[in-house]
Amino acid sequence: MNPRSERLHVGIIGGGIAGLALGIGLNYRHVSFTIYEAAPGLNAIGAGISLGPNTTRAMALIDPALREGYEKIAIKNRSPEKRHNFADFLLAEPGLGAARGFHGAAVGSKDFVRSGAHRKDLLEMMKSLLPGNDCIRFGFKAISVCQVGKRVQVSFEDGQAAEFDAVVGCDGGKGITRQAVLGHQFPDQVQLTYSGRYVYRGLVPPGKAQEILGKYADDSKIFIGQGRYFAAYPLSGGGFNFLGGRQKDEPWTHSHSTQEVSRDDMRNDFDGCDPRLLELLEWAKPLRWGLFHHLSTPTYTHGRIVLLGDVAHASTPHQGAGAGQCFEDALILSHLLGQITDDQEIPAAMEVYDSICRPRAQEIVRTSNDTGLLYTMTHPQCADDVAKIVASAKGRFQWIWTHDLQADLAKATEDLDRLRKQA
Known part of the structure; x- marks a missing residue:
């Protein structure tokens, strides 16, 4: 184990995509962790998950083995000439638009290769990258999370409890860790x-x-x-x-x-x-x-407790970007926790994570909701004007797909170093 991180043990609440991604990132950086999942096994509810190129880049930076494992199970557009298409847009009306002379429009980019995976396949592949079964515990439903001094206490439904240097909530849109982070200062922002x-x-x-x-x-x-x-x-x-x-x-x-x-x-x-x-x-x-x-989330962190994935920024599915944001979160947070040399730096690392990930994630939540208005022809600027809808759709995704994750990592390191010097 990396000697810098031997004294640090992280509790992860939730063993879905977000929790597993963070666990893989922490393991790659030699940070000790335990994942607690309420379900008796991997929760494969849901079918396919769409992942953009920003996500596959994040996977490679979390752990190259994660990207390699994903490529083995990835599903792509069947037509080679449409490999760069996010989707072909057609109309839902009879004839799919032919009566209007509209025969479809491709929305995509040369920077984009459409891919996705079945949730079950993705979760099983990710679990296989964890260092044995001891680091993930199924059937542990967390009922409270609170910080006491420099420790974070987690209580479970069966009466057991555990303490950690830091706790990361990866427990989904309705997760209890959102209350732990926002309940005191922003109680009106806790619920979906x-x-x-x-x-x-x-x-x-x-x-x-x-x-x-x-x-x-x-x-x-x-x-x-x-x-x-x-x-x-x-x-x-x-x-x-x-x-x-x-x-x-x-x-x-x-x-x-x-x-x-x-x-x-x-x-x-x-x-x-x-x-x-x-x-x-x-x-x-x-x-x-x-x-x-979660259209508005004022902060992702409170002391040594932090939110990651849907519990931080649950989104509508209209841009196919929600799951991808979990991997970006996991990349930045595992990178920061891997650099900690003293557990007193944990709150600073959480602050840096929030400053880098939250603005982008919340903008994805907002624009995804806005994109849903396009799909239902209720957008105030486009209404049912098909040409305007297609033009708007074509300009909506590039900033998501081409985001510079290396720059985020460099900024995370720089900001953490700056806070160290100020301490």
């Missing part, structure tokens, strides 16, 4: 807020999507419409993942983030869409998933 949209999710078995959509099933597609949209992309093994989204500017009054409805209610949400999309919809469960986000 509803975006005004919900989605239905579906998986189509191999071959069936081609029967329904033909050539449109080969690559990533977004079908935009008035108050509704579909997003769809192929999965490994020939499967096909899609979601149908609905914009309704009404409060979410249900006690849970999902609502069961009748199949007729689901169909009515997409009344007037192309018959092929309605046939695709039959593979979805009539379950509305509310899209919630």
